[in-house]
Amino acid sequence: MSKKYDFETLVSRKNQGSYKWDQMYKEYPDLPNDIVPFSVADMELQIASEIKEGLKKYIDEAILGYTGTYKEYFEAVISWMKRRHDFDIQKEWIVTSSGVVSALFDSVKAFTEKEDGVIVFTPVYYPFYSAIKLNGRKIIECPLIENEGRYTIDFENFEKLAKEEKNKLLILCSPHNPVGRVWTEEELRKIGEIALENNLKIVSDEIHFDILMEGEKHTVLQTLSEELSEITITCTAPTKTFNLAGIGISNIIIKNEKLRKKFIAEQGKSSAHVFAALGYRACILAYTQSEEWFEQFLQLINKNQKTVNKFFEEKFTELRAPLIQGTYLQWIDFRALGLKGEELKKFMNEKAQIFFSEGYTFGKDGEGFERINLAAPTHILEKGLERLYEAIKKEYPNFCK
Template identity: 75%
Template sequence: MMKKYDFETVVNRKNVGSYKWDQMYESYPELEDGIVPFSVADMELKIAPEIREGLKKYIDEMILGYTGPYTDYYDAVINWMKKKHNFDVKKEWISCSPGVVSAIYDCVKSYTEENDGVIVFTPMYYPFYNAIKVNNRKIIDCGLIENKGHYMIDFTKFEELAAEKDNKLVIWCSPHNPVGRVWTKKELEKVAEIALKHNLIIVSDEIHFDIIMDGYKHTVFQTLSEEVADITVTCTAPTKTFNLAGVGISNIIIKNEKLRKKFRKSQEKSSVHIFSPLPYKACELAYNDSEQWLSEMLELINNNQKTVNKFFEEKFDGLRAPLIEGTYLQWLDFRKLGLDNEKLKKFMNEKAKLFFSEGYTFGENGSGFERINLAIPVHILEEALERLYEAIKKEFPEFCK
């Protein structure tokens, strides 16, 4: 079938303020052109033309004045949730936030007091640690159990931690970043059972919930039951799905009126508001007009993860790149190299000219891992894998086949 969209063109983001490109060149200013970073989770892919052309038309016709959410925007969000996730959402449940990370900060402030515990399942997306620490709450680590690249929940430990009276909140990541799990409905039900039993509030980061690999199904946590919906804050956004992180729009869905009022009160204290019309319009265009782009993008991610997995299996001994279930992020296991965190980073940057997200930033149990962004043109990925192989063959030939 003929592909409609361009997923091969590389956009040079040098010297335009791209966070991950600037990080790379700040560390290595003499780095030659043609090296593309695989770190921060935005895509090295052109956005859907439906969004691009729609925003151009909007700018041609409209005034970029102070703007809030409007009917067509709400309808786009509500219809997407129903169509893609069988998730019935009412307009009044939706609170707008510039990002899921800022919403997590507001949730920590809204639903806990200083020195309360916040349970997390590590390795975990690193900004969530900071959301807990800067608000003087305690990080309560319920580390995931890893077995040959597959991660599972330690329900015994979770039950013990949930029972401690000072632990009030759970930050839940579904699909999980960085390990790429799409939790089964049975796993979700067990988490919910424990949370309900011990009066915990669940903040469910589901920003990657549209990015699911073949054979897996995402279940929105709060759809498990009315009781579960009553204790859940669901964090969603079009930003990961459609490469719109820079426009800053997230849809935070809270059914429980008391929890919703607390969240909005916290937003008011921080003066967290979206006044630009472009985020709302970009979200509307993404959800209404860009589903075919998403379908082709998912094929690219699925093929890229299989390319990485096959390359590791054919080229390396003891190094692993397990297939993911969701997100566009793959969790690579380099523990057998025996390098500490800084040496592994230096090896990747200087010997292989690869710039990943370092595993240790996701928690102590991320040491020896690297997170690679798969939302990238195939030819760039293949070039990077060859650089990796040549570097490991030179420095660690015993791990090469």
Template identity: 55%
Template sequence: MKYDFKTLVSRKGTGSEKWEQMYAWNPQVGDDVVPFSVADMELKSPPELIDGLKRFLDNAVLGYTMPYDGFYDAVIGWQKTKHNWNIKKEWIVNTPGVVDAFYAAMRAFTNPGDGVIIFKPVYYPFSMAIDDNERELVNCPLINTNGYYTIDYDKFDELAKEPKNKLLIFCSPHNPVGRVWNKEELERVAEIAIKNDLIVVSDEIWNDLIMPGYDHTVFATVNEQLNDRLITCTAPSKTFNLAGLAISNIIISNENLRKEFKKAIDVVRGGTVNILGYKACEIGYTKCEGWLEEVIKLVDTNQKVVKKFFEDNFPKIKAPLIEGTYLQWVDFNALKMTNKLLEKFMHMEAEFFLDEGYIFGIEGSGYERINLAAPTHVIEKALKRLEKVLKKVYK
């Protein structure tokens, strides 16, 4: 392996969101405990990225910045070579993050009281954006068949027909259940959205993190008619662990839709991206594909480690393999604990810090989301810690 995926970099005292959160939950945890909650990586950054930023900073003037040709070329080239998606420079709208895009789309294409459809359990800022903007959350729960999730098309069609429901926020690949929707599934969602005049926000921030044997299909490529009502959210942040540099590329081919979206972003000055965000995106998309390929192999190894751990030691706890993202969705309902009791057990007894399933919706009750983007030996150590306390409560 060309890259160092064994060294653990302690983020204690650096302002890391999930590390600070861990110490707030349990101030007594040792320095060898690592959180697996918030979705950024516990891996050293791509060396090509760090070296590229260093060279850039040697001569940079850190003033006001806007997108430039090299940046656009990198984004367009990545989408073409990685996803077989031909986009144009003028389609790209920059925001600090995809969550900003959810909020902007809410303001641009709906009014207070309008319904917004989501498929729970799902990334919780979907719900936050709906509630904070005083829209009505319309849930179309995914169908869970022994840990494998599919879309309830009949329910979705029924909800889409309601005139008050104006917008769909769609997660592809899906966080937290790890599904990579296939082309046929996406075509059915597109047909229902088009037929019922829904605007669609497709969150594809995980589109580069696909496990071996699976392929991501860009939603914009499945039905030409869909593009007149589609906002596609992409970013290098999950791909190259750049969340702290706040750069996202929101791709909107329909000019009128794009104008309305930009108005909503401009109202809150939400289109400002920092100079290092642009440069890091360019470097990631042009220099770091090899690093990404190795990360995917690591995540695939780690998910199999987790799955085998539960199968061998606690078979009633289910950890299905994921198709995409680096987040494994583990079913702890066999412990018959309430959400709060499970949370306390994980934080205080196991010192195993994850994202609690219930924050993704009631459908996530009894589940935990494990971030697999960490050195394998670090995950194995955490599982050994978990094993000691699980033996006391597992029946």
């Protein structure tokens, strides 16, 4: 009989240095204690007991000196990739990074020059923009096509942008944050074909690749062909899957030796060596002992996304919370309210005491949307939804059923 994990107990992260909790209290210091932020993508859930207990045991036995990669770590990563994704990798292909965002910054610097264009499918996770802009490259937006809450790639526009000689790199988000799409194999093949035809390299951010809703299948882009595996940098990590964002470890898979050396050389310029003793151990514990916890976590996210979707369908007229295919982030459409940027944020924060990630931070195509983090106990989520309903009912009764 499988063990039942606790996904109901909320652990307050007030005054513990949690980025999103501190951000919330800095702006609104007098908030009641039962308000939980649904913004930044880490979980309001206890981590797997196997990881917790395993780290305690490790600390009892280990010396936390400079620690690099070792056999047990490589075996855990290789096994997880094969088992969960049918992704055959060799240990030489694995480059560690303190985070996928760091890897995006290093990739942009390693594989493009100043003023080169980097293509992104928008709206998209905001550090994509930072990695490009702060390194003096040009953000080339290829807006996704939205049709009643479902997003698809504008391949005609993408091909046109790929043909422009100055555009050298595509940063792909797969599954896509914030819109929750899991790209089909057909869509990924098309992306790959266009990239290969136009000499585009691809950085594929697949950090959410484990987090799939029932019946969905993720395809690791670089597994689609030998040619594609030679131009792709695949960014993965145990951090989203197991709520380990604070341990500083990501597994960047680069098959092409020339690209791998360029990436490592770029890391070296900022002395970005990963000596994360606890990070390596947590990764091993996650990938070898915590799969049952993760399976139960997926059930919670599937339940939570359906809870939000049903709530919006039953309570509101023109506001939409479509079901997602992957990630634990739901993209909610509040455009009908007619509130722009900060206005919508202010309404959410002050009238509803709800703290989402603002849609506009994901680019201009995110205006009027909010992203909700579903990785929280269901009863906490339901309380937030009720506050939202009461606030909208009071201020915008026409949108309530």
